[in-house]
Amino acid sequence: MKIQFTSINKNEPGILASLLWDSYEELINSDPLYWEPEVHKWHQFDRDAFEHPETVGSCVFLSWSDDKLVGFGSFDPRQGLEYGIIGHNCILPRFRRNGFGKQQICEILRIFQSEGIKTALASTSENPFFLPAQRMYLACGFQEKRRVHNQIDSGYNMIKYQKEIG
DSSP states (O other): OOOEEEESTTSOTTHHHHHHHHHHHHHHHHOHHHHHHHHHHHHHHHHHHHHOTTTGGGGEEEEEETTEEEEEEEEEOTTTTSOEEEEEEEEOGGGTTSSHHHHHHHHHHHHHHHTTOOEEEEEEESSGGGHHHHHHHHHTTOEEEEEEOOSSSTTSOEEEEEEEOO
8 A cells, every 4th residue: 555745734733742642552551651751752743843844844744545644754864964864653553564654764765865865774662562663674674783772661772773875
């Protein structure tokens, strides 16, 4: 299934935080002490994207399939041509396993390539909840570079990925 990407401009503030909550609700409920601080960061990210549409907001896109909102992707290109960072990349649970997350990553890689960015960086947690994300990054051609201590979920390391862009 193919998805279409749109800017966030014609949507209401709160939509990004809501998509993140819906996408990660199972994880948050499994250990609220660890994950509740992330919810506050999601709301700040949402505010930043809508209050700064020319900067933060221009680096976020919504993903649609058959006129249904399935998730969103985001990125940070501020490091110039050296590298771009893949940010939030979430797919609502009912739309998972359709390749939408991979399509979002490919869209970000396309944007990076069009801007002349040489390397894409991504990260996810070792937490079993993120196993699909781990597989997706590898399927998109990323290579695992290292694992580092995770300050949010101390039981699991963060996995750092990198992909050279042609």
